[in-house]
Amino acid sequence: MSDSQRFPVLFIPHGGGPWPFMDFPAGGDGKTPWADLGAFLRGLDHQIGRRPKAVLMISGHWENEPVPTVSTAEHPGMLYDYRGFPPETYELSYPAAGSPELAARAKTLIEAAGMDVGESAERNFDHGVFIPMMLVYPDADVPIMMLSMKNTLDAETHLAIGRALEPLRDEDVLIIASGMTYHNMRMFYSDDAQHQKQAIRFDDWLTDAVEKDDVVERAALLSSWEQNPDALACHVPDHDHLVPIFVAAGAAGSDRGHRIFKGEFLGKPYSGYRFG
Template sequence: MNQTERLPTLFIPHGGGPCFFMDWNPPHAWDRMAEWLRAVPRLVGQRPRAVLVISAHWEAPAFTVNAREHHELLFDYYGFPEHTYQLQWPARGDAALAERTKTLLTEAGLPVARDDSRGLDHGVFIPFMLIDPRAETPVVQLSLREGLDPAEHLAMGRALAPLRDEGVLIVGTGMSFHNMGRFRRDNAVLDADSVTFDDWLTQAVTQPAAARTQALAKWEQAPSARASHPEEEHLLPLQVVAGAAGEDAGRQALSDRVLGSAQSAYVFGG
């Protein structure tokens, strides 16, 4: 890979628990999303030196960098088949990237901490078992910050932007619609709020950078915002990768229908 070539940033869906690795009812609910995740390396177009991942499933008092050399998996889902707690994905860390991430956040005046013990949560290993099944690329996970201030997460993304020119792929994993009480067993009738919010979100992402930043900072004002995200942790990784995108354009890379909800993935740059 040409290390001087800027990498895109991605917001990807991570599915529901270990959904891609078990039988589901209905049986093909997650197939299109899984197929798309397997194609992410082609979307990126080049192999990154390392991946920095921001997952919906880690919040900490400060933006916290997982600095483990060899990752364990954190099976932070409940009530699924026994074999889904035996999944393996032997990813390694990247000490230099962890330290560089800390430095960039510190220089930006953001609160930052280091963690040497936490495993990779399912918001990381479940989608990446499809994206990088052999765990060939080093991974560093970075937390959200408690309080979930969208402007602060956009600022965190901006601080991380130089990594894109250093061979690092910045990926946020969550879900563009995440209201557990409103998922259905089929797509016969789509949740109207999910469609309304998905339309707004795609319009926001594809605006010029200044307007995009303003819209994402005030996402709660969007139509059907709280109906789509009663809690915002599954959306905030999008703010991070949008912040890291700088002036680069954003576009919808996946438009899916899952369990009666509209679901999207987005790519910036590249």
């Protein structure tokens, strides 16, 4: 398959909790929070241009495994891994099929790269999966296989996992990494001007790293992300929501990344990227 026919790799922001299914008041600027993210996610199917046979998804909400772990369930259930939201958000359903076949293929590829891989038949769709996918593929008609992060959350390992998965792009598989480029829950609703500047600087730095033409330079920058003076202020208490972008960048191979979405929540930007 030519490069023009292979599927891209995406890093998408999945927003806050079950946000598409709640009512938010407009802010002082007249905008409703997350509305721009909703429009972006609803347009992804058209932007990609064709349907994959399956989606491999890395969510910032599956991080507790000692090794990367594939979901093998044929029909995953729902995991409402959020608290304090309206009752109806705990009744959401996304009946997409799993893909044991893709799980087996991904496991083979990662093992061939010298890494151990686990399996889980019990893992259900967490909200980093089902919330955005209810907008991307609302009919739940594309199978989804989930891949966990390793609990070390280090960039080098996850870049390597991504590199191992790159061949899937030539096998009609769409790789989607789901997280947030900004995820400081302690400051999310703060209007602190200095913190907003930190968030803006880090998002711009991350975009510059993703968009590097040189793959080696991109990997080096992402691997040293913690050295950025604003990085740790943007990812508190840990950086689980940033890790999926490392997998995406690894699976991109030599394809340069491009920012295809930029949203803002109370002055803090968050971005989405496409490789290929």
